[in-house]
Amino acid sequence: MTVTLGPLRIDAVTELDHWPFAPAELFPAVTPEQLGDHRGHLDLSITTYLVRTPDQTVLFDAGNGNAKERPVLLAHHQFDTPYLDRLAATGVMPEDVDVVIATHLHPDHCGGFTQLVDGSWDPTFPRARYLIAADEYAWLQEVHAAAPEGGVAADLARTFEDSVLPVVEAGLVELIDLPYEVTDGITLRSLPGHTTAHLIAELSGGGQHALVSGDVLHHPFQFSDLTLAQGGDVDPVAAAESRRTLCELAVERDALLLPAHFGPGRIDRASDGFRYHPAPLGVA
Template identity: 40%
Template structure:
């Protein structure tokens, strides 16, 4: 499935616009979540299929999507997808990607010059790509008036003065050089650590494990709460089995600990889970059940 029309909802005074660039079967389910086991998927087939799992192909269904928020008179983007025309030989599905991200934003009524804040929940290729566009052979910021919020720990890990475990991987270097470094050079980046408040309704909290600087964005307005979880969750099966990491998590123990902490707070405070990659309706309600959690996928309340 290719690009879709935007979906809108309101939480308190904040408008949320879901912009889906692509959705479909991404990888075999147990390749994406290696420790999940066949039974976890089969036992929940009645609600995982077809939006989150294709039983016939055993493909985990995922989306590339950005969340656009209108909060306090400003437009905030949460993650920016893959970006077009990038060299990603280590990620064949993203290599020379051509998508209609800017067209999707335009259909949501958002143009590059309208964006005030860009949040990168972490610095993986499918979350920073549209930070920049190619102009006359150079990568320049896509959003000329935006402040780009980048987790300092990820910038240190993936950047040229890296704290990477075995030195910078070639694809990581490419991602940083075409999608992150130009934002630094333009003076539009803000590195943050520990906690960051965007406005009265939106804050950023660390959520390390998937990457060292992975973060979540929390929304609280008029009694409504949500948490935009980035890649803390790739599939709703990880809500049922929080110890199961995706194949992309850098620190397995920290990722599992962070995931459980995020889910416990979401259940206790009735925070709506807003994921980066779930297919289908795109939102999840989490409730405690014994020592674990239950998951209900639902559509958001539409904008009046």
């Protein structure tokens, strides 16, 4: 599952191959026409991307992580996956990772920042710089500071406590303003709406391009209606604008899209918007 862009080598590392949701849970305003064949459930994945440059090993998102207590967000509760074995299969051990980047701080993206060792949450990638957008961090810190006792906010506060705070306390977090150049060929830019300060990564090498798009889109059928909000979008108007910006950017650059919850692919224009063409890594 590898693709190269000049000197960049990109591998998809999947934490969960099948992550089913009821359509209306994911997209409250979805219509039966839009769902087409997807009426039973929508099957997402949780995929992270490892990018190796000549001198840096960079991981985009780290998955949900194992053993996290999420009593409200049950789809995120108590994972037990061989994610780190899958990472090792690409030839990379946790201590080899130089940079970990959060597209945003939802639990299925930053939960894997830490792992449970002898009852404490330790950084999974002990040598890495963890890059987090300063505004995104401020948002989750505020959620935590409000000490919510229930609802989704309580699980977000737990996420801050067991997945973000331990890497901060270990001195590994760098809060960044966007845009931000990580290294040659990797630039982060803001694409908000799903969360306050959601970011994407523009990858370039050898005249080719890719975009790590996190949760700007959650399922390919959003390409036929970019206004279709995901239930977790904090600002649905900004999120819809960001989906359009991402599609325009991908078409303009003929970029390979690397999303967190469905497979890699390419986008082209259609009479009524955009179409998605899956392009599994290795064949792209």
